[in-house]
Amino acid sequence: MRTPDVLLRRLADAVGFEHVLSDDTVTAGYTTDWTGRWHGPTTAVVRPGSTAEVSEVVRVCAAAGVGVVPQGGNTGLVGASVPVHGEVVLNLRRLNSIESVDSVGRTLAAQAGVTVATAQQAAADAGLMVGVDLAARESATLGGIVATNAGGLRVVRHGTTRAQVVGVEAVLADGAVLRRWTGLAKDNVGYDLVGLLTGSEGTLAVITKVLLRLAPRPVRVQVALVGVPSLDAALEVLSANVDAGHTVEAAEFFHGDGLALVRETLGLHRPLGADYPTYLLLELSNVSEDDVAAVLTGCTAVGDATIGPGPASRLWAYRESHTEAVSAAAASLGTPAVKVDVSVPLPRLQSFEDEVRAVVGARFSTVDVITYGHLAEGNSHVNLLGVPDTEAEDATDTVLRLVVDHGGSISAEHGVGRAKRRWLPLVRSAADVAAMQAVKRAFDPAGIFSPGVLLP
Numbered sequence: 001m002r003t004p005d006v007l008l009r010r011l012a013d014a015v016g017f018e019h020v021l022s023d024d025t026v027t028a029g030y031t032t033d034w035t036g037r038w039h040g041p042t043t044a045v046v047r048p049g050s051t052a053e054v055s056e057v058v059r060v061c062a063a064a065g066v067g068v069v070p071q072g073g074n075t076g077l078v079g080a081s082v083p084v085h086g087e088v089v090l091n092l093r094r095l096n097s098i099e100s101v102d103s104v105g106r107t108l109a110a111q112a113g114v115t116v117a118t119a120q121q122a123a124a125d126a127g128l129m130v131g132v133d134l135a136a137r138e139s140a141t142l143g144g145i146v147a148t149n150a151g152g153l154r155v156v157r158h159g160t161t162r163a164q165v166v167g168v169e170a171v172l173a174d175g176a177v178l179r180r181w182t183g184l185a186k187d188n189v190g191y192d193l194v195g196l197l198t199g200s201e202g203t204l205a206v207i208t209k210v211l212l213r214l215a216p217r218p219v220r221v222q223v224a225l226v227g228v229p230s231l232d233a234a235l236e237v238l239s240a241n242v243d244a245g246h247t248v249e250a251a252e253f254f255h256g257d258g259l260a261l262v263r264e265t266l267g268l269h270r271p272l273g274a275d276y277p278t279y280l281l282l283e284l285s286n287v288s289e290d291d292v293a294a295v296l297t298g299c300t301a302v303g304d305a306t307i308g309p310g311p312a313s314r315l316w317a318y319r320e321s322h323t324e325a326v327s328a329a330a331a332s333l334g335t336p337a338v339k340v341d342v343s344v345p346l347p348r349l350q351s352f353e354d355e356v357r358a359v360v361g362a363r364f365s366t367v368d369v370i371t372y373g374h375l376a377e378g379n380s381h382v383n384l385l386g387v388p389d390t391e392a393e394d395a396t397d398t399v400l401r402l403v404v405d406h407g408g409s410i411s412a413e414h415g416v417g418r419a420k421r422r423w424l425p426l427v428r429s430a431a432d433v434a435a436m437q438a439v440k441r442a443f444d445p446a447g448i449f450s451p452g453v454l455l456p
């Protein structure tokens with residue numbers, strides 16, 4: 001028997017024959033990422049059904065010296081959820097049970113393969129909410145949002161995923177199971193391993209269960225879509241609402257060019273009476289429509305606005321469909337979009353975006369720049385359409401160097417993955433990278449988890 005056959009047999013012993021996929025036609029959906037830019041061969045896709053099975057798969061792969069890429073919904077945007085050199089894809093989607101919702105302690109305990117949408121529904125059924133939301137909610141998993149420390153639409157109100165995670169269970173590189181699960185608001189014993197695993201991008205351990213903090217559901221919610229001349233004007237409108245004492249649940253932005261793509265892709269009507277250079281989508285709570293209208297009327301920066309009761313408002317589609325619309329536009333050009341998720345200090349957001357358009361336009365004359373993102377965190381998703389594959393690195397480099405010039409971060413929320421690993425030294429010192437490498441060695445001495453992700 002050849003070595004791969006032995007490995008496949010051992011994996012089948014661990015999870016059952018039907019949950020080890022090795023035929024290329026079946027594994028294709030697991031070996032190409034959401035952007036279509038990242039893909040690679042795999043020895044097998046393995047779909048364990050319990051923590052014990054995850055542990056056994058890790059032991060088998062470690063003994064065979066084969067890399068393991070943990071995978072949830074495969075919606076990650078930095079190339080970290082797919083194999084490159086034949087690693088085993090450890091897909092967690094069969095771990096899909098909600099274990100409990102504690103409406104007094106306000107926590108939700110679930111297996112890592114539960115989708116964000118399923119967790120949100122379970123929380124809603126108990127009159128509560130998950131503080132993390134993102135457009136990929138139907139596919140993205142709890143393990144995935146923890147592993148990437150996902151941001152999303154509600155960071156302005158609840159913080160990133162790290163602020164919601166109060167416990168994890170994870171399988172370590174030797175197959176041992178680590179469980180930090182007290183759920184206590186105060187538990188100050190030792191290193192914060194839960195915080196460390198959050199955002200570790202599959203490089204330190206496989207997360208098998210998650211204990212999330214839940215939040216009260218907002219009341220008297222209004223959603224407003226506001227047309228403004230610029231990002232600076234959008235920030236002015238956001239500040240006016242904060243100053244008026246309105247609770248900001250979400251503050252998102254996009255521009256006229258992105259809106260045109262969204263309208264074309266989804267066949268949506270123009271949302272306001274006229275077109276504007278920039279749009280601000282605000283979700284506010286503890287307010288009436290009149291309260292919001294009064295503040296918007298007082299802002300000279302507001303061109304036009306529409307306000308309606310939320311949180312489920314049709315206005316959200318104009319913002320949430322941007323990722324999908326950009327992908328559709330890229331597909332029609334025959335080359336995936338170059339996606340660069342970054343953040344800069346708020347006062348520099350406008351000048352950063354102006355410079356990106358100018359510099360990219362000068363260097364790559366046929367490229368379209370579409371940006372949108374999470375306004376309150378200065379988080380811009382820069383999408384470059386029409387960049388040939390051979391120039392993708394160069395285009396990314398151009399954008400990331402501008403980010404650093406503006407005092408920003410090369411990854412606001414999507415992580416580093418494989419896509420941005422090369423640029424880590426732009427924002428992390430040698431001592432910082434060495435400390436992270438030491439952590440990696442301590443958790444995963446043989447380097448079996450997600451080789452080539454995050455660290456040089």
Ligand SMILES: Cc1cc2nc3c(=O)[nH]c(=O)nc-3n(C[C@H](O)[C@H](O)[C@H](O)COP(=O)(O)OP(=O)(O)OC[C@H]3O[C@@H](n4cnc5c(N)ncnc54)[C@H](O)[C@@H]3O)c2cc1C
Nearest residue numbers: 072073074075076080141143144145147150151152202207
């Ligand atoms: C339409 C769209 C909108 C998006 N919007 C946002 C947004 O607003 N904010 C945001 O932050 N991201 C956003 N994303 C990116 C993506 O959805 C998030 O990164 C999400 O957290 C990934 O979850 P996943 O289950 O799909 O993980 P995957 O894509 O499968 O994996 C992502 C990373 O996590 C690791 N991983 C996954 N599961 C585990 C596990 N159980 N244990 C250990 N490691 C694991 C993988 O190895 C990989 O490194 C968006 C993506 C799309 C397609």
